[in-house]
Amino acid sequence: MSDGTMNLTVARSEKSVWDKPSLRATLSTYDHERWLAAAAGSALATIGARRGGFAGGLLATAGAALAVRAALGRRDLGLVRRWIDTTLKDRGYRSTDVVAGASEESFPASDSPSWTPTAGAKTTV
Numbered sequence: 001m002s003d004g005t006m007n008l009t010v011a012r013s014e015k016s017v018w019d020k021p022s023l024r025a026t027l028s029t030y031d032h033e034r035w036l037a038a039a040a041g042s043a044l045a046t047i048g049a050r051r052g053g054f055a056g057g058l059l060a061t062a063g064a065a066l067a068v069r070a071a072l073g074r075r076d077l078g079l080v081r082r083w084i085d086t087t088l089k090d091r092g093y094r095s096t097d098v099v100a101g102a103s104e105e106s107f108p109a110s111d112s113p114s115w116t117p118t119a120g121a122k123t124t125v
Contacts, residue, residue: 033075033077033078034070034071034073034075035070036077037066037067037069037070037076037077038066038067038070038071040063040066041062041063041064041065041066041067041068041069041070042063042067043063044059044060044062044063044066045059045060045063045064045067046060046063047059047060047063048060048061048062048063
């Protein structure tokens with residue numbers, strides 16, 4: 001008599017078509033920002049190397065630095081995007097969010113009171 005039970009096993013055949021992830025699902029797991037930064041850095045490095053001269057050397061160096069930072073996992077594009085956005089808001093080129101501004105101004109008043117009593121009646125046992 002065999003000791004193995006079939007209660008907890010799932011009877012399946014070979015891998016089905018549904019088990020294989022689609023190309024879109026596979027590409028969604030990649031970090032698009034890093035790939036874009038690496039491609040842009042490689043393009044800048046190529047253009048700078050083909051151009052030559054001092055300006056081409058600077059362009060090639062900047063492109064290589066961007067590509068290497070993308071390979072190391074840095075997220076420079078998001079940082080630059082946030083910096084540009086805050087700079088434009090500070091200088092008045094973009095409108096500020098009225099609700100967010102009011103929420104930031106009323107921050108201490110919007111805190112809920114603490115539920116831990118700091119003073120009160122002491123219980124005697």
